Amino acid sequence: MIPEPSGDLEALMQRYQAGDRESASALIAGINPRLFHYLLSQGLSRFDAEDLLQDVWLQIHRVRHTHRQGEPVLPWIYAIARHVQVDSYRKRTRRREQGIETVPELRAPAKPADGEQADFEELIGRLPESQREVVTMLKVAGMSCEEVARATSSTVGAVKVKAHRAYERLRKLLGSPAELRRSRD
């Protein structure tokens, strides 16, 4: 069963901090799909998203004591996920600069043939990174503007502005197939 945000998650989090295995499993089952989708929406391939998701959970586990009782769980988890993602990107960029590793390219959104209708992944992939992040948290994870602001170390006003701009862009893409084709190119 996937626990709903707020009350359930907070209770699970408290028991996870107390060392309860079942609560930890329930928390993982409840959060994993959202986190996985969040990482996918950030332009990672499925393979990289799975890999990073495990790093995110290791970090969550390492710093599980930093969640204060009574505070919302989702912003805490997404803030850590965001942080691990940025760290991982910077680490790989530095390695590439040192010639150690090739940074995997961010997955280019699939390009449907002309006339074929765009799917969610493709549409969301047309947005700038910061707007994509906000829209995914708001509309896929079901977080409030306040929670997204907490997760992104931002303000509610800034989140609303980003969401508004993202909606405008999506509306344009959906309303005009020509615009969508142009953005694919």
Place this chain on the structure above:
Amino acid sequence: MTHCDEIDRLRALFGPNTEVWPEEAVRHLGSCSRCQDAADARWSVEMRSPEGLDSKVEGSILDALAPVSPISSQNRVGTLLLLMSAAVTSVAILRIGSAGWHALNGLEATILFTIFGIGMVALAYNLASRMMPGSRIRVHPVVLIAAPLFCMFIAVIILFPYRVDPEFVSKGVLCWEIGFVAALASLILVTLALRRGYPSQPVWTGACVGALSALNGLVVLQIFCPNLERLHVAVWHLGSAVSAIAVGTLIGGLQRRRRQG
């Protein structure tokens, strides 16, 4: 012309969130009872983890599952940071004296120590909040760091006179050293108090730690130093504060670098 199948497609992509729908589609929705009936509550994104991923994650963390005690509340940590600052100030004053306090008149003391007090309380509670990722950010750190220093600069320009001091550098370096050492002592204590936290912006957090310590150093200097000459205070006292902020920022940068391996 928008047809019902177009509305179905939009709904399949975005659920009932008509913010992103083209205007024509919204108009159609308003006039078509068939489309209004087919309401859906969420974006229809497939919300499943890949096969076996949950068990992989469980395998990697559940073996090492032990109870942990959560970090203290924001109020408790904030109060602890302020008490530490008070302790550093007390020890410093006991060692070097309080000639500066006696040189200040009531107005000067009230203005300067109100600025320090408000700045330190705001920074202490902001740092306590930053220990937890995803905590509410009410004020941007730039404001918290710059506002007290800017206010102090303005107060110094208005309150203190200017006069030529032949020992500007020698006296000034002594003040800078005292302010900087007091700030460093505070910085070490504050860093220790925050060590269980996991700030999601380590560089900004480092800068805030530096700013809190810097204000602590300024309090010590203002109580110790009887030289109330405008340029001396603006250059050497504020200079020690800027140095402490730079050290805090550097430590935050190093912490971020260490996290990134």
